[in-house]
Amino acid sequence: MQQKGIFAIGGSSRQAYISEEEFPSFIQQVIFSMTSSDKTTQTRLMSSDFTEIEPTASAPFELFALWMADAEQSELNDPNAMSVATVDGQGVPNVRTLLLKGFDERGFVFYTNLQSNKGLELLANPFAALCFHWKTLRRQVRVRGPIEQVSDAEADSYYQSRSEGSRIGAWASQQSRPLESRADLERAVDEYTKRFAGKDIPRPPHWSGFRVKPTEIEFWHDRPYRLHDRIVFKRSDFKSKSWDKQRFNP
Numbered sequence: 001m002q003q004k005g006i007f008a009i010g011g012s013s014r015q016a017y018i019s020e021e022e023f024p025s026f027i028q029q030v031i032f033s034m035t036s037s038d039k040t041t042q043t044r045l046m047s048s049d050f051t052e053i054e055p056t057a058s059a060p061f062e063l064f065a066l067w068m069a070d071a072e073q074s075e076l077n078d079p080n081a082m083s084v085a086t087v088d089g090q091g092v093p094n095v096r097t098l099l100l101k102g103f104d105e106r107g108f109v110f111y112t113n114l115q116s117n118k119g120l121e122l123l124a125n126p127f128a129a130l131c132f133h134w135k136t137l138r139r140q141v142r143v144r145g146p147i148e149q150v151s152d153a154e155a156d157s158y159y160q161s162r163s164e165g166s167r168i169g170a171w172a173s174q175q176s177r178p179l180e181s182r183a184d185l186e187r188a189v190d191e192y193t194k195r196f197a198g199k200d201i202p203r204p205p206h207w208s209g210f211r212v213k214p215t216e217i218e219f220w221h222d223r224p225y226r227l228h229d230r231i232v233f234k235r236s237d238f239k240s241k242s243w244d245k246q247r248f249n250p
């Protein structure tokens with residue numbers, strides 16, 4: 001199977017991770033009918049039995065790519081939305097929704113303000129957990145692992161792909177800090193709009209991306225009577241190419 005490089009989410013630049021002809025043999029297009037909460041839902045699944053996947057180095061990433069592609073077809077909006085959990089310096093967890101902006105075999109990337117609560121928490125404790133829940137597909141994916149900041153070149157490239165308003169917004173918002181009024185935020189937007197009028201808008205030094213380098217990826221799919229399918233890919237180190245695969249009780 002051929003890997004086609006980074007799977008960037010959203011926009012016209014999206015490149016499929018693998019093409020339909022390249023689907024591994026365990027994957028077939030099937031119509032699967034599920035009964036849940038007295039309702040029968042017809043869902044098009046890309047995997048006849050995803051639990052049978054061989055745990056090759058790329059297997060969990062390929063499965064994730066297929067599920068994300070399904071979610072892009074079926075979710076009303078933000079199929080790339082995910083809960084991102086961090087832990088602060090006192091060991092207290094925190095969670096919020098962010099958008100996944102790319103993934104490949106190095107990990108899962110999101111962008112944010114480095115001085116936000118999450119930015120400071122990731123500095124104090126450089127690990128994160130992600131959770132995707134695609135309601136239309138009745139699927140969940142969980143990811144855990146250490147994080148790294150993306151390179152300046154990678155962050156610049158993504159920042160420059162954003163709209164002008166979003167680039168100004170990244171300068172104007174002191175994310176997670178108190179704000180007296182909406183008018184203060186709008187004043188900051190006006191100031192930065194004037195400052196950068198007719199010029200390139202550089203990426204703010206306090207704005208970049210993080211990559212979660214997975215040591216654990218769980219795939220969960222709803223089955224009748226709460227007897228769901230769960231498989232977990234686990235490896236001792238994020239650099240390892242070898243995954244242990246284990247099915248778990250629902």
Ligand SMILES: Cc1cc2nc3c(=O)[nH]c(=O)nc-3n(C[C@H](O)[C@H](O)[C@H](O)COP(=O)(O)O)c2cc1C
Binds near residue numbers: 096098113117
């Ligand atoms: C659908 C959705 C997508 C979001 N995407 C992002 C994002 O990609 N980056 C970001 O910094 N905040 C994003 N937010 C806002 C965060 O949830 C959060 O309010 C903000 O990052 C501050 O979090 P913190 O105080 O824990 O750092 C998003 C919120 C929602 C509801």
